[in-house]
Amino acid sequence: MTSPLFGQMMDVPLLASSLLSHAARHFGDTEIVSRRIEGDIHRYTWRDCEKRAKQLSQALIGLGVQPGERIGTLAWNGYRHLECYFGVTGMGAVCHTINPRLFPDQVAFIVNHADDEYVAFDMTFATLVDIIAPQCPNVKGWIALGDETCISTHLADMATPALSYETLIGRCDGDYPWPVLDERSASFLCYTSGTTGNPKGALYTHRSTVLHAFAASLPDAMGCSARDAILPVVPMFHVNAWGIPHAAPLVGAKLVLPGNCLDGKALYELMEAEGVTFSAGVPTVWLGLLNYMKQAGVRFNTLKRTVIGGSACPPAMLRSFEDEYGVEVIHAWGMTEMSPLGTLAKLTWRQQQLTPDEQRHLREKQGHVMFGVDMKVVGDDGQELPWDGTSFGDLHVRGPWVIDRYFRKDDSPLIDGWFPTGDVATIDADGFMHITDRSKDVIKSGGEWISSIDLENVMMSHPQVAEAACIACSHPKWTERPLVVVVLRPGATVTREELLAFYDGKVAKWWKPDDVVFADELPHTATGKLQKLRLRELYREHVLPTVDEKVV
Structure with a gap:
């Protein structure tokens, strides 16, 4: 040879x-x-x-x-x-x-x-x-x-x-x-x-x-440069602050570190004082910042773009950043097992020729992979599903910054060389990926899947809702039906019936939640994600009003 x-x-x-x-x-x-x-x-x-x-x-x-x-x-x-x-x-x-x-x-x-x-x-x-x-x-x-x-x-x-x-x-x-x-x-x-x-x-x-720092800095990823002043709100103990402490020196950017003062007022004042142009964090942190800015009547003078990840960015939050404050939102997805970045919702030249509403709809998804990451969606039989934007199944990934196995574990979680993420997703013909749920959070109603994330996003767009989470609730006929847990904004007076009616015309009729319950706050994980396991425990005995009704 x-x-x-x-x-x-x-x-x-x-x-x-x-x-x-x-x-x-x-x-x-x-x-x-x-x-x-x-x-x-x-x-x-x-x-x-x-x-x-x-x-x-x-x-x-x-x-x-x-x-x-x-x-x-x-x-x-x-x-x-x-x-x-x-x-x-x-x-x-x-x-x-x-x-x-x-x-x-x-x-x-x-x-x-x-x-x-x-x-x-x-x-x-x-x-x-x-x-x-x-x-x-x-x-x-x-x-x-x-x-x-x-x-x-x-x-x-x-x-x-x-x-x-x-x-x-x-x-x-x-x-x-x-x-x-x-x-x-x-x-x-x-x-x-x-x-x-x-x-x-x-x-x-x-x-x-x-390699992850190189890819994260690309224009169609986080787009870091020496012209930026970068403030990572995402903690350095959360998957290396999404690679920002490595991307910043790679490009020679100014780095602004907020310490333990992560409330809206402290973040805003530090961003303004240091001329921050780019930031990154999870939705719960941005919720606090946006609430402070709205109450204080202030605006950004230098911030141009922010990466939102860790959990799905509510469309209402994306619109608030862009329409009210002129800040570009880059919706991102990744995992600890991926170092963590996998995809970012940056549009191609052709996609930028679409109408503004069509563009925004795309950017509400998780987007294209960065170079170095490949992905596919597989069905229950393990076969790859078509990239048609509607076929959803288990999301698998691979790449040079994706784990082969966990630390001190002999067995590998890989399936035919691919890492199963635990997310349920679709991929469209342009390669845009959309997370529809975590596999353990998807709602199986009458044999059909309902996306809890989509139902949360609709509820989060209601002007009197501060935060919302959707979980599966037991149902004798349909096995599972959606229950939405809502935290209202201060002073809100909206009723359960009004919130349920808010779904009319926005989702398929059979997707419409069966009930809404109100809470003072929602439980979050240590990284700011909704703790749905805890919510399912809290509402395990909740009886839906549709238990004795026919659900169409």
């Missing part, structure tokens, strides 16, 4: 540290602005960030941390957390971002399952650390992200001994050349939010991290 002819290009590995080195060398004076836990605004540059990240690498080596070992973080979006991203991975260890919004027992499980050597934490999580530390005997030390003065002031009542981050890195000079690692070595470890069972770990590689 003839040997293949290899090209003669440099064999330079794709490493997370190379992203920071690029920003420090070519965009060294570009700012990173952080609202600190201490309450003030901190400013420095990409050049400063690299030096301190190298100091952290040196400090970890001094503590005996070996390549491949895990360093956990319990932290908000801030410059010290960013330094952990690069200082930990740069020396060959694995940065394990932990979601502090999970239940303490789940956090302890994650720390133990990852076998974290050290855990760095923001001081707001001191109580959480005290709760979980006795359950995590293998952790060698807890590192408070602050200086000695701040720690003595804010952690005086903390029972768990804590090292000072600033003291640790202050002993090092930062004269540290990034080692040349195998690009297939592990870089980051992120766990699923654990809505059912124990959370599962997705272990990324340096190669997948850099």
